[in-house]
Amino acid sequence: MSQVAYRNHFPSRCTRSADVCAKLGAQLREFNGEHDHIRLLSHYPPKLPITTLANRLKGVSAHYLRQEFTDRINPHTKHGHLRSPSYFAGSCGGAPLAVIREYIENQKRPGS
DSSP: OOHHHHHHHHHHHHHHHHHHHHHTTOEEEEEEEETTEEEEEEEOOTTSOHHHHHHHHHHHHHHHHHHHTGGGOOTTGGGGOSSOSOOOOOOOTTSOHHHHHHHHHTOOOTTO
8 A cells, every 4th residue: 555545544544543442441642653554652441451452453453454455455365364463562651641752753754
């Protein structure tokens, strides 16, 4: 998917991710990324396993990507899975939100 096509779909992806977070009792604080990955900053309750949050976000986004790009997705790739099951989750408890937000916003982007 081209960068332009990805950026055009970015607002709907952010809204869907915020909805998933809200249904789990979490809050989506920041959302950005590139054509092949996204970065989320969320505040979630201690009783919510991060694996549940990550897997739900990935599952919902994969569902909508399949709907939007049915003609471009090969169902035989990755054994029927759209994405890798891996993810990175880091805890930043106690760090000021402004510092974390700045870190996320300043991530190097391809070609910059």
